[in-house]
Amino acid sequence: xxxTWESFISRPxxxxxxxxxxxxxxxxxxVWAEAGLTxxxxxxxxxxxxxxxxxGIVEDGVLxxxxxxxxxxxxxxxxxxxxxxxxxRRRGLATAVVSFVTEHILRNGRWATCHTRSDNLAMLKTAxxxxxxxxxx
Numbered sequence: 001x002x003x004t005w006e007s008f009i010s011r012p013x014x015x016x017x018x019x020x021x022x023x024x025x026x027x028x029x030x031v032w033a034e035a036g037l038t039x040x041x042x043x044x045x046x047x048x049x050x051x052x053x054x055x056g057i058v059e060d061g062v063l064x065x066x067x068x069x070x071x072x073x074x075x076x077x078x079x080x081x082x083x084x085x086x087x088x089r090r091r092g093l094a095t096a097v098v099s100f101v102t103e104h105i106l107r108n109g110r111w112a113t114c115h116t117r118s119d120n121l122a123m124l125k126t127a128x129x130x131x132x133x134x135x136x137x
Contacts, residue, residue, distance in 0.1 A: 001124075003102055003112040007131035010103060013096035019054040019066075021045060027063035028054065031083055054081070055100050057093055065093035069101045076111040079132075082123060094126045102130055 019028065025044050032039035047054075051071040056063045064085045070078040079101050084094045098114075105112040114132050116123040 001114045001116070001127050001132040002135045003106070003114070003127075003130065003132045005106055007133060008102060008106060008112075009099075009129065009131045011092070011095050011099035011130055013057070013092075013100070015057045015059075016055055016096050016100040017058075019056055019063075021048050024054075024056075024063070027056070027058060027061075028066070031056075031063050031066055031085070034085055035083070052081075055097055055104075057097060059088070064088040065097050067094070067097035067101045069104055071110075076113050077105045077108070079105070079112060079114040079127070082126070089122075094122070095129050098126055099130045102132075 021044065025039075025041050028044055029039045047068075053069045053071070054066060055068075056066040058064065062085070065088065066081065066083050067079060068081040070080045072078055079098055082094055082098055102112045112132070114127050116127070118124075
């Protein structure tokens with residue numbers, strides 16, 4: 001999927017912010033734990049070194065929704081790793097974080113891309129709500 005300025009539909013939410021690599025590691029660990037995974041600080045920082053930048057929404061000291069910008073090439077950056085805690089879904093939080101990172105990508109002059117499985121209807125709906133369209137491989 002891809003999004004351009006022409007198709008982008010901003011869904012701003014003042015609660016979305018960039019995550020701090022050191023201070024927010026405990027919050028990120030909670031997101032990974034909900035998925036049954038562990039997140040060591042070394043792995044978290046390795047993601048940064050691999051071109052990932054996370055944003056999220058924190059409510060009551062809990063990271064409830066998260067997305068990442070993956071700067072995988074000079075021309076295109078990916079919206080990836082979108083997750084919302086199960087008890088916070090269907091509130092527009094994923095749409096807010098995806099909008100935030102997509103706008104960041106476009107403001108930096110890059111092509112915004114997003115890959116997901118064809119049966120991931122929630123992510124497809126979220127991406128399409130802010131202007132992503134399906135493109136041929």
